[in-house]
Amino acid sequence: MRLRSTRHWLLVTSALILAVGLQSCAVNPATGQPNLVLMSESRELEIGQEEHEKVLASMRVLEDQRVNEYVSEVGQRVAQGSHRNDLEYTFTVIDSPEINAFALPGGYVYINRGLLLYLKSEDELAAVLAHEVGHITARHAIQQQARGRLGNAAATVGGVVAAVATGSGYIGSELAQIGSIWAAAGVSGFGRDNELEADSLGAEYLYNAGYNPRAMIDVLSVLKNQEDFNVRVAQRQPTYHGLFTTHPRNDVRLQQAVAQAGNLPDDEARESDHAVFRSHMDGLLFGENTSVASDRNRYYQDLMSYTMVFPDNWSVSDTTTTVLARSPGGGASIGVEAQRLRENKEPRLYIRENLGITDLQRSEPLSQYRLLGHTGVHTNADGHQERIAVFYLGPRVFVIRAEIEESEMSEDLESLLFSSIRTFRPIQTNERSASNGLRVRYVQVTQGFDWGALAAASPVTQYPEQTLRLLNGYYPIGTPESGEWIKILQ
Template identity: 45%
Template sequence: MYHRLIIFFIFAIALLNLGGCSVNPASGMPNLVFMSENKEIELGKELHEKILESTPVYQDEKLQAYVERIGQKLAKNGDRPELEYTFTIIDSPDINAFALPGGYIYVNRGLITYLDSEAQLAAVMAHEIGHVTARHSVKQDTARKSSSVVTVLSVLTTGSTMIGDVTDLWGTAAVMGYGRDMELEADSLGAEYLYNSGYNPNAMIEVIGVLKDQERFARRMARATGQKTATYHGVFATHPRNDERLQEAVGKASEHYKDQSGIDNRAEFREATEGVLYGINYNPKTLKAAQNNTYSHSKLGFSIDFPQGWQPENQRRQILSKAPDGHAQMSIQVDILRTPIAPDVYIREQLKVTALQQSEPFSQFGLIGHTGVVPASSSNPHPSRLAVLYQGRRVYIIKGVVFNDSGAPANEQEKGSPKTDDEKFLASIHSFRPSQTARKVSGKSQKIHYVKANDQTTFKRLAEVVPLGKFAEDQLRLLNGYYPRGEPSPGEWIKIIQ
């Protein structure tokens, strides 16, 4: 026993010398981690710069200032107020928010449109701040030397967990959630920060209810269309108001709140979000064509960013783009979806690919798709990256191939470049988007507007005049917090789309 104690203390001292033991600033408990705070901030800054280079930021000074003001107030009332926090609105219609190490917080424009008050927006950001203060990303082994910045960036901005090494759990966690215990801790901390900032902590439960309604609608859509669903923070099997652990996590701050007059600021939220874009933004300012080597097809109405230096060629049956030295190429072919099947089923049944490796569904810019690696075979001597994307009834088949016998091995890194060929293929695939040219024909971008309901207002009647397609009534209900049933009261402010 004595020798075991000696060994234990020697091991503990060694860990301390490595900087592996620290006190968690949020919980006050010791953490066994292998990343210093300086390294955490450095990694966050590096990733943030990459995101700004490759991801469109929503261009709305009024809304950005509003989000910044709320975020800084929450951060000052958190457990790491000394950090320099940065708050960014991502120009994406997807329902998502995430945090990077060191105080970088991101909220998608799409998520903001489904919220109803400043308190709910504050709850989203407080939750993400909770991930930062509790150092959840560090706990998930972010300091591994094998962690790839490109991999993490791709996972964060696209939601795809099969980019690069699938064992890079940190990037996956930042998008899909850190697991039930850490998500509950972030909710608990976020509720505390809400209370400290004068907001109603129950806004945290309201936001999770909004996300739960989105998940329920996505599952319904999946059953109707054969698609797979992806959820943001989908860690609660029951509705949040019936989840005992969540109620307990938020309850402590909520008890204190009962004696306070909290802030909802619905009027301020309406003013800040009036005119916010809904759905896909086709503003050409977000497309950095020259910098990103963008190819746009005017008739089909899409744009894609090919790797730098690759020259695209519009051939009769495909669009082909080759590396300058010819060692790799990407191709795009187009088909018509005749039967409503999921993209992965299309790959199996129509393309006859039955052995797809790293198989992964994804969604972007309002489109759904599936990607993976087709292994080499006797008929195809080179492995290839394959992706299928749906744009309405059009099917885009994107393939990236590296020719090993051309003198450049597969996944060889070019001099001075951090990306492998497969990472370049994926970056291009995830840049595929509907383009401005096609939108000019079909109309302008849609925006959120607020109106007051009258005694004749129902979501069914509104759905007949708003341009939201087959599921217009459901979308209006989700936007206004009435999914799946209920009607607005006369005089109530509601959102419509124009």
Template identity: 35%
Template sequence: MKSGSLKLTILLLAALGAGLHGCAANPVTGEQDLSLMSEEREIALGKKNHPEIVKQYGVYDDPELQAYVDRIGQRLVKQSHRSNLTYTFTVLDTPEVNAFALPGGYIYITRGIMAYMNSEAELAAVLGHELGHVTARHGVQQYSKAMATTLGMTLATIFVPELRTDVSQQLMNILGSAMLSGYGREDELEADRLGAEYLARTSYEPKAMIDVIGILKNQEEFEKERAEKEGREPRVYHGVFASHPSADTRLQQVVAAANKYKRNGSKPGHINRESYLTQLDGVVFGDSVNQGIRRGNAFYHDGLNFSLTFPKGWQLSNEPKALSAISPGRDAAMEVRLVELKKDEKLTAKQVMTSKLKLGKLEQEGSVPGSRLPNHSAIARIATPFGRRNARVSVVLYKDRVYAFFGATKTDELLKQTDPMFLKVTASMHGLTARERKWAKGLRIDIVKVGRDTSFKALARKSPIPNYPERLLRLINDKYPDGELKAGEAVKIIH
């Protein structure tokens, strides 16, 4: 026996000795799979990490839409291989184009990906794909393989350990890669096959799976092209299309095979375009007003009444707990976050740095040049995305709230060059002007019926979308790259 095989055997025996399952029947295939996790443990881990997902992304505040998605999801569940589990379907409040699942029955879809869907069948296809990952226990298999070979990953590094949000932990460390970039070609194809089967069994059109892949493949190509022009990394969805194009022969075969599960014979399944668009009418598009609006290199927050300006070309990322920005060369980064104080706790900016951020030795202390707000700034050695190193840290007091600004670079030499820019960003913080308050209002999807002579070019001229409005309108209406509108057709516009 090879030494590698011997080590793996010892690991598995140790796991079994600890009360973990070594193998289990796959609910879909019936075959024995490597499994170091019982179904009870699978459910418990999903339940434990669900609040962390909600904390990370936020739940979209639309009970009617949440109920609609849950209703579609539960309909699919009844026809699945693991209908015994209790499933939770959640629409996340993020513009990211994504959907994913935790083991144990927790399935998530973003309002961002829903903006690109054009029918209930397409929504069901995305949910069915993620349901397929759960029923086939792909997450559990990923976990088991990683545990057996002691592999893992770290999802993210933030600047100050004391402010860290516990998003990953054991399960998320291992599953994070799969959630973000897919489970691999074979597992993704199996999830497509299962999703198509569940569509057919629920009287939806299985071909919607291929339609979704085509739509999101177009979105991926557009996003990659746009990201290259903007000097940033593309943000694309891992799931139903990343591992294969819509013309993939095997994909066509597994979807076609699902037709045998249809309840209405050879007749087309349900599409339900109008009912889906009705639910989508009024849904937020892009950034949420509650979390702040990114427009170019500026950031506006209506609720907190402030604006910030970053250098041109920097990529802004807005999460519930922090606003971050990274340079085009990815060698410099900034992060802005609220610092929580106890009720009636009054601290100076410097006291916040020492007692709340728990910074050690401070160098080059002073006020932020050009800032009209109470503040304190210094160079301190902290944990950054580039490792532990010197970084610019500033604290600003504004309207009974405390904001911490962190600026870091790959090298100390680069910090010297970039430090004035970090300070300039901090100094740009100010209350919204009347014009900026208009920009701080979020965008929403509006469903309208177009006239005979309406074109995407005409719609784009009236659109508040700042960049590539015509192409984006074509994308969200499945008319990319050069499709045109028909008189009386219901389409999505942004207002």
């Protein structure tokens, strides 16, 4: 009787292992290769719907219905040429100045208003959306979940790479508090191989939709220029964190991936009307949308070029080099202080040697928005528990002290303080004009055009010439020809 039971248990167990193995090694619908996944497609669709609702609840959608419909029209055209054209795709424009795009499982694609501003054609718009569709068709997020890496992506949502997986632009700080590890993973990127695969699939989908597959390289070049500018302005050394270490036009693997999509014959290429693209982009807001009420307690320190979000309803006071936010009841505070970085050392050693904190607990490195840092918890001189964090930004060290004036730091309060610290980042170029309400306008270039003269008349106060060059795809050099349409800011 025991032998029969043992045999029966072995048969059942073997069947379960086989069933799990078949699901774990499901064939990738986009590549035809076996992939490790632990989720059915029906569950994938459920997760997509659930996470989409979280995105809509925490991020503003652009109110311009005409732009939303145009982006959706282009996206649907691309999606129909994909390997999973049976999915019901949803394309959403997020009203954020940050240069970003990401996707959720099951057919949900998002692109920020800030990224739209830097695109030059419908083909480039299609390329961004096609890349994100490639992540969905190849089930990259599902693969990450199966490998147990999804939580890691969420933990680094402060910044490794931008979605479009180019290593360009900064990760949307809204996602630091979105509460969706799936959205966080999409923004953080899926590693060089998966990002290259998304570009290869995206180029194929562009071809199928009648767009020029080379637009994939064009849009990556636009974003790479944005990255180079941010690194130069912030005085930080570039590090490997994205799809390529070289410029996209010199990246051999990327060139090969795009070339495999093929070259469209002239009679099959879609003739995108640039006037249509311009008509939809003309008038888009440049910078933060300050006309929409928000309960986000975001603080900007223009002199030190950083920003962060403090907990809602906390009071904020500042000086030229410090800021202090206090909870309504006064039982907790977050302070930021800038110090001069005088020697090159690890942030962890800076805490120990320069700040004199030797009892650091829960010590861990921080890497967010391309800033190096370190954090941990200790008991300060007043006997209070304090989370300390330092970040290197340009020639300065920023020291953040989150103090609890209670005997113990509760888990919820600790999470609130850490979430605020995770929002610390440099101010982006297009945020510097937030209060001006600047909008993109198109004009035609005349004979004798000069970037310097245009910049001198521009209302942009910080890096006007570089900003205008980036907007028009002429960074760091180049001049448009007479009669060409360019974007200005008014």
